[in-house]
Amino acid sequence: MASQPVLLLPARRWTPVRHGPYYLSSLVTFFGPAELVSGASSRSQRRRTAATGPRALSPIDVGVDTHVTALLTHASGVISTVTMSFEVWATRVPLFEVYGTGGTIAVADPNTLDGVTSVATAGEREFTEVRPLAGQTGRSATTCSR
Incomplete structure (x- = not known):
């Protein structure tokens, strides 16, 4: 069930x-x-300051x-x-990274779709940008049209 x-x-x-x-x-x-x-x-036990709205500041x-x-x-x-x-x-912690036996994938932000996806391997330790093969990227991808 x-x-x-x-x-x-x-x-x-x-x-x-x-x-x-x-x-x-x-x-x-x-x-x-x-x-x-x-x-x-x-x-958190500390008080915050409202950033917007009727209670701003x-x-x-x-x-x-x-x-x-x-x-x-x-x-x-x-x-x-x-x-x-x-x-x-x-x-400075990465937003979204996947660590594996063959390397690391740094993934674009799943919340906003902003950023780039890049890969570093065990043999090539410098990150290289990977171009998306499908789907949408950027903030416009999260916008719905009617």
Whole structure:
């Protein structure tokens, strides 16, 4: 029997998990379905400053989890890790990379489709851009026309 989706987010609130479907869908596309998932999340205790809207520049309490991490074991045997967080001031961590026995693939952002996909191999350690063979790229790909 197929499992039913469960709403994990409060209505109308942005959290790192809102971007999760794009990244998790990419992992499933790469490695197949996940058989086991484990995760944890936490909520910042510090107050934030509203950036926009009627409360712009006002301090606000954090009402949703701001750091989410998950470990997925795929049916293919691959283990993948996902971390999404508002709890960093700056980072140089790659957005989406796949590490394998023959090399590394740096994938364009699955959320916005921005960026390039590049590959480095065990023999050629410098990343080389890979041209997409199908699909759409860039922000225009996420726009629907009527």
